[in-house]
Amino acid sequence: MRARTIIPKKSSIEIAFRPFRESNIRAFGEEITSTSWSYLLEHPTVEDMASDFQDSLSRMFHLHFPLVNVKRRSRDKPWITKRILSLIKERQCAFKSNRMAHYRNLRNRVKREVQVQKDHFYSQKVMILRKSNPKSWHQQIRSITGMNKRATSLPGCEMRPIDQANLINGHFARICSQLPPLDISTLQYFLPASQPPPRVEAYQVHQELRKLNASKSCHHDDVPVRLITEFAPELAEPLAMIFNSSLESGIFPDCWKNSDIVPIPKTFPCNSVDLLRLISLTPTFAKVFESFLTKWLYQDIRNKIDKQQFGNIKGSSTSHYMISLIDSILKGFSALQHDESLRSQGITLEIGRAKNINKNPVAEKAVRELEDELLRDDPRGGPVTPLALALATARLNSRIRGVGLSARELWTQRDQFTSEQIPLRDMDVITNQHEKRLSNHGPSMESKAPKRLSSMGESLVHVGDLVYLRSDRTKTQARPRYLVCSVDNDWCNIRKFVGSQLRSTSYRVRRSDCLKVPPGIPTSHPSRPRVSDG
Template sequence: MNVFSCPKILLTNVRSIRNKVDEFEATLSKYKIDLAVVTETWLNAETENLAAIPGYQHFNKIRVGRKGGGVSVYSVDRLIMNHTEHHDQCNFECLWCCITIPNNIRRLKHYYVGAIYYPPAAAGAEQLVSHVIETVDRIRSANHEVPIIILGDFNDLNTNELCDNLGLTQVVNFHTRKDSTLDKIFMNYPELYDDIVQKAPIGCSDHVSVLMKPITCLPKNDHVTVKIRPMKDSSMRQFGQWLVDHEWNNVYDLMDTTDKTAELATTLQNAYHSNFPTELLKMRSTDRPWLTKRVKQLIKQRQKACVKFGKSSKWKKLRNGVHKAIMDAKKSYYQDVISGFHNSDSSKWHKNVGKLCNLNQKQSFSIPGLNEEETAESINQHFADVCCQLPALDQNNLPAYLPSSQPPPEIYPGQVQRLLQSIKPQKAGHPEDLSAKLLRECAFELAPPITNVFNCALKAGTFPDRWKHATVVPVSKIKGANTCNDLRPISLTPLLARTFETFLVNWIIEDISV
């Protein structure tokens, strides 16, 4: 096995290894096997040492109380294999090991292997499946992206739950005994292996052997490069000073609401881009859900400091800062996303805990025959068609008491400031918005020009066109959505539009409550 690769694996049912040790050793040598799992070893406490193979370390799980059964795991000496006994359960012929590949890349340095033999028509099927699911959950809670391989002779055990609940893939696609596939291999990274073939049985066994060959070139992590504008303290001070010094006559002097809104947005965007320069950041599909852009930025700074200054005091300070940021991000992710569901919606709580531990597989939506851009356009058209089915508003058919003879209420800067300060920093907005954090921090300085736009819109009786635009995120209504009718839109409108709507909603509720 080469560095930066994966172990070559052999799965075989030998039906007693004691009289097949020589042939088994020859098979390991012929195919240069790094890791082998053997079922139905038929070993006992007196004979388990007879199955040792030179150049390999091995662990056995023997059947207690009666003959037959048993599993063994063999690992070539250049790998480090540890028997994780705390994961084993004596009631089952199940053996868990951690395989370490020295000097391998970080994400493929450790593997967890579960070797299982389930006798035909045996009792305790549900308990065994539950044991496997709980064990994998415990492993993933410590390292959510570690490769996990579960393999063995499952006979008539219903293994569908291993795929459904754990997101594993069963990769053996041929019969291993007569016309049945009894010997199976479940993995969370099937893309690491490109050749899974059947080999001759060991001795007179009636099970064919299964050989898994790893890929020769390791696939790169999928990643996208995103632009971010870090909210540095120095940038915040510069932007705040600009707000204090800026005269808003370019907004106040305009009479049309649409022009006012556009001028305000353009002015703020130009200042934002000037004071908060962009930086490039890589985000990978395997990143943990709590690994925010800020954490990744701190990690990048720590790495640069290590290269430039070595393990100096500056590097240690950044290292401690990264550790604290990770802990804060984990706590924040749990508090913001998960904890609220614990008492109100247990199913959502479990779903999000599964996401935190990488137990859920992200579902993608696609339309046969269309690429990603065409699929997005089709979804957009589907949502637009819903609005087109409604008749346009005819202003001539409005009630007789509209428009009102009374002037609209007036909004004051203090009211706008309080609403801006109540915006949650993590609130998602329109792509052209200032960040929610910036609106909240600079509420006092931003309140006067925003108030001017609000009052102008009220007097004109119009809602600015700019605020009618929304970024639509399609969300699945059901599990396994495959048509546009299975999707519903989540519209992200501008934050200032939502702030303005808050005043309107409060006035309407106050009026109908009288």
């Protein structure tokens, strides 16, 4: 008895899509251009207007962009098209019927078509990655190699899909159902409005439609954003009528309230409905209408928003919040500079002077060392990758310092080569470092001081003098002038002149950092003589 070999049938999936051919786009444009939307004003309610407009657009879209079903095998390459599959089928039929001349012709056509589609796929999917970020590289490589994302199991996976969807919908609907409905009678102080609602013009709707991003996902009942932006002039007028009718009646159309909800797990594995995050896809025209409402509401409440509000405000971000936070922290440190409770614990805060360009030398030296190490690795410079930054930091931490130990050894108290314990006390290291810096202050000041002042000794700056600061050198404008308000040994307090005004902020600087303004320089610019017409 001969055993039969059964070859498993290749699994295939059926993909449905609507191709955007130029002929279909032209036919859709001809119909939407020839349609008169004035009949929408005959509807008694705005809900009927919006529903009729939405149904008409959907009918035109489904008519001119019919649904096409294509079968694809799971092992098909991404550049395989319907034309290539049909040529392969004809080639196999010619081979089975022993028509070798026709078979060779089809075989060569298949090779040429496959090469054309490979080149097109490379130019569209791979070549563009040279200008993209590493995240796009990773996503496209997973897509090309067929690597699927990790499977996500939502709560209730043992149920039927319809029951699982009802479970998730019921959980999130329960949150809103616990809130009491809006009582219109409580708005008697605001209704009826003292002024009529603002009107939306067709050109304003056209501008908002042109701003839509065609790469974003849209609602399943919506016309694709690509068609909306292309035919924005034709859609602007009916949408303006619907928006104005909605504002006059105070009713938002029900067909624009429905949204597609996609549950996204917050953590993996997701074992509870509470660990789901909802992503909503609202109708496109509802977003356009909401953009007008948002602008008007923001104009009314803009003066009442807290100045420390950074979220949901155009032109602000977390960077602005971090700057504000650091500023408040520094102001808090300034207030604690003379706090007696901290001094009783042996804690002293030393705030850097505003006019001292070297007020944070330790951190600035560390930054310079890191820059030199990065340039030593790549002298041409350029963007710093996380790997290059990690390697440069590791080399700096392993470098032997003036105390005979590296930063890694000071931190771990172990030899970085033999891992043997190093007899070391943190207090001894701190004390030695502090004494070394104190002993270096005098020579450092003398080396950084100007040669002229080092020979003259004490600077001849007194109260009431106009002075410049050496650190204010710039090539774009004249040096600002300061007035000496008080003198305390080697230090003095100065205030800045801006035009003919004296600022209230006082700066504490060294007298050796000041340059006295020569008496021959005028304190203000002389007025230019006028040239007579004669």
